[in-house]
Amino acid sequence: MGLIASIIIDSVAYGMVLFVISIGLSITLGLMGFVNLAHGVFAMAGGYGAAWLMRTYGWSYELAALAAVALVALLAWPLQRLLYSRLQDRSDLDQVLFTIGLVFVGIAGMGVMFGNAITPLPLPEYLQGSVDLSFRVIPTQRIAAVVVGVLVLVALMWLLERTRFGIETRAAVEDADAARALGIRTARVYVMGFSLGAGLAALGGVIGAELLPLEPYYPLKYLVVLLAVVAVGGVGSPLGLFASALLLGTVETAAKYLVPSMSSIFFFATMLAVLAWRPAGLFGRAH
C-alpha cells in the first residue's frame, strides 16, 4: 500500500514539473503552429536569470524568480515581432532549423556568461528540506511544484475560457483567416501568446531547477523529453498536456520503483505507443 502511495506521490510531483516546463511550448505550437525547438532556451534563461539576480544583487528567491519570468516574457515580445514572425509561414523544416540555430546561440551565450559547470539556484528556507508524511518524506520543493502546476493550469483555463484574449486566441487557432476577417488582430494575439509561452517556460526553468539543473546544454539535453510530453498531450491543449505529463511521469516513476533500469525505455515506448494510436496526441485535433 505504501508503495502505491509512494508511486502516486512521486509521479504527480515529477509530472507537474514536466507540465510547467512544457506548457509554454504547447501554447506556442498550438497557437501559431510554430515548431519552437528553442523553448528550452527560455526555460534556461528563467533559471539563470533568477540565479544571477540572487547572486549579483542579493534579491530574494521570490523576487528574483518573478523578475526573471517577467524579463523573459518581455524579451520574448521583440524576439517574436522581429524574428519569429518572419518565419511564421515558412515550412516546418525552416522553423526547426531556425530554432536550432537559436538553441546553439543560446547555449553559447549562457556558456560564456555562466561557465560550464552547473549553476545552482538556492532555495529559500521554507522550500528547503522535506515534509514528513509518517510513512515517507517528500521534499518541500516538490509540493511547491505541484501547487504551482495546478495554479498554472487553472489560470490558463480561466484565461482561455473567460478572457477576451483567450477567446481571440482560440479563434486564431481555429481559423486564422476567419479571425482576421472578424477584426481580430492575429499578429497581436501571436506575440502575446508567444510572450506568455516564454514566460511560462521561464517559470518552469525556475521551478524545475532542482530536477533539471541549470547548465549551458540544458536546451539540448531536455529537448527530447519536452517534445515528447507536448507531442503526447496533443498540441495546444493545456488539459491534454496535463494528462500527458501525468501519464508519462507515472509510467517512468512506476518503472523506477519496479524495473529501475528500464524506466527510460518505458518512457519512450509509451510515447511511441500513444503516438501510434493517436498521432495527434491524446487531446489533439488531427490537422
Add this chain to the structure above:
Amino acid sequence: MEQVLVTPKPRRLSLAGSLLPEGFLLLAGLLLFYAMPEDLGFATRILIGGLFALSLDLVLGYAGIVTLGHAAMFGVGAYAAGIFAIQVSGEPFLGLAVGAVAGAIVAAGSGVLVLRSHGLTSVMITLAIAQLLAEVASKWRSLTGGDDGLSGIAMSPLLGRFEFDFLGQTGFFYALTVLVLSFAVLRRLVRSPFGLTCVGIREDRERMAALGCRVNRHLTIVYAIGGAIAGIAGALSAQITQVVGLTSLGFAHSAEVLVMLVLGGTGRLWGALAGTLVFMVVHHFAAAVDPFRWMFVIGALLLVVVLFMRGGITGALLMVMRSHSRSVK
C-alpha cells in the same frame, strides 16, 4: 523549404557527358588526397560525412521528410558492419552490404510510424527511434561493447590485395570509390521518374495523391533507400576507423549532418557535398578556438541561412552565376 527551382532536369547526354559530374567528384577527391597527405584520416571522414549528407539530402531535400534522427541509420549500419567483421567475416564489401541492409530495415520499419504523422509528431518519432536504438546499443554490451564502444574490428585486405594501412591510404581510396559510385547512382535516381515523384510529393502532397500516386508507399521506399545509403556510410566508418561508438547514433550526430546539409543547400546533391566539406574544414581549424564561440558561429550561420540564404551555399552560388550570365547577355 521553398526551393529556388530545384527540380532536376532530366535530359539525355553522351556517355562521357553523363559521367562528367562523377569525374569531377573523383578529381576533387584526388585533390583532397594530395592536399593533406598526412591528414588522410580527416580527409576520409570528410568523404564519409559527404556520403551521409547525401543520404539525408535524398530523404529531406528531395522527398521533404523532416528527420532529426537520421544518425540512427548511420549508427545501425556502423554497428552491423562492425559486428559482422568481428563475428563473421572481415571482407569489406560484404560488410558494406550488411550495413546497407541494416540501415534500410531500420528506415523501413520506423518509416511506418514516421510517415503516418506529420509536423511535430513525426519529428518526435524520428528523435525517439534514434534515442531508443541508442539505449538498446548501450545496454546490449555483449554485442555492441556498450558505452565502451565496439573495438577490435579487423578488416581483411580490400580486393584481397590492399591492406588497410596505418596511414589511411587504402581507407581513403575505398571511401572515395564508394562515394563516387553512390553519387552516380543517386544522380540517376533523382532524375528518374521515381526521383521526380519525390519532389512532387514534397511540393504538393495532395495533388500527387490526386494524380494517383501512392504517396506513403513511395515515401517509405525513399526513406529506406536513404537509410541504406546512410548505413553504407556507417559501415565505411566502422571498417576504416575500426571502432564504433554510441555517439554515431546520437542526436548530436543527426543535428550535425542536418546543419551541414542546410549550409550546403538542400535539394541539390552538390549541396550535401559542399556543405560537408565547408563545415568540416572550418570545424577542423576552428575547433582549437573556444567551443562556445564555435557554437555561436554555427548558430548564427544557421539563422542567416534560414532567414536570408535559402538554398545554402550552392543556392547562393547559383544565384550569383545566374545574375552573372544574365548581365553577360
Add this chain to the structure above:
Amino acid sequence: MASSTRVLPLLALAAALVGSPVQAQQVVKVGIVGPFSGPFASSFGTPFRQGIEAYVAQNGEKAGSTRVEFVYRDLEGPNPERAKALAQELIVKEKVQYLGGFVFTPNALAVAPLIQSAKVPTVIFNASTSMILSKSDYFVRTSNTLPQVTVPVAKYALDMKVKRVVTAVSDYGPGVDAENAFRQTFQEGGGEIVESIRMPLNTTDFGPFLQKIRASKPDALFVFLPFGPPTFGFVKAFNDNGLKTAGIRFLGTSETQESDLQALGEAALKLETGYYYSAAHDSPQNKAFVETLAKVKATPNPATVAAFDGTHVLYKMIEATGGTANGAKAIEAVKGMAWESPRGPMKIDAQTRDVVQNVYMRVVEKLPDGRYVNRETKTYAAQPDYGLQLKK
C-alpha cells in the same frame, strides 16, 4: 607514380618514429587528448592542462636536456572514432613521440591498436576501466582504476560493521563495474547486498530510487554516478528524501571530487567516499602543489594531480631515451618507478604498468571559512588494481 606517393609518406613516418640514432632530438612533442570544451571541461580538461602546467612550473620545460612541447587536442566526450582520428593526426602529422590524457574508456580503447603498431607510449590521465592497459603494451596509467578505489570502500564498510547495503549505480560500463567490484568484496566479507539498482543515465528525478532504497532500510548505500547533473540530482535527492537523517551511510568514490564539491555545498556534508586524492591531503608535496595551482586560481582536483604525475612519467620517459623515439625503452624505464606524489606515495606496477597507490576514505566537512573539503579519515595503503583479481 604510385610507388613514390606511397613511399614518401612511409619514409616520413619511418623517420619520425625511428629518429636519428646519432643525435638526440632537441624538442620532443607530446600530444594531449582531452575534453577542453564541452560539459567535461571543468572537471577534466581544464585540470589536465593545469596539472601539466603546474609540473612544468615546478620542474622547467626540459626533461634532461630535451625541451618538451605539449600539443593539445580537444575531444569533448566519448567518441571513439574521433579519438582515433585525433591520435592518428597527432602521431602522423604532428609527429608526437608520446600521448597523454584520455578521460573516457572508449576513447582509450580506440587508440590501443594505433599506439601498439606505432609504438607510442601513452599515459592515461583518467580512464579507469581495468582492462584498458591490457590492450596495448604502451599504455601507462597515473590516475586510478575503478576496482582499485571501490574494493577499499567495501572493506571500509565491513570494518565499520555495516551489514546491509543497497547499491545504486548509473546503468553504464563504469557503473556496472563498480557495482560488481563492491558486491564481490562486500559479500566475500560476509555482508549482505539487499538490492542492486541500476539507474538509466538520463534520469533526472532520483526521488523514486531513493524512496525505494529508504524503504529497504539498509545500513549504507553504495553509489556510482558520473559527475555533473546525475551526481547533483542524486545527492540532493539523498538529502531531501530523508536518507541522511535516517542515518543511512552514503558510500561513494569520485562523487565529491573538488570540481563539484563547492557546488554541491551543504548537501554533500557527511558523505563518505574512497578515492586517491583529496585537495586537503596533508603533505609537503601537496602543499607545494596547491600553492602552485593557487597562483593561477586553479582548484586542485584528482584530474589535476593525475596529469601532474602523468607529466612526471612523461618527463622520465623522455629523459630515459634522451629525446629519441624508442617506445619500448621508454616503457621499460618507468616500470616499477616509485615516487612521492602530491596524493601520497605512488608506483607504476612493473607488470601491469598500472598505478599502485594509497586509497583514502574521506568525509565531507565544512571549514570555518565556508569551504567544503574531503577530510581523509582512513588510509588503505598501496592498493593495486583489483580488476584482475575480481571475477567478471
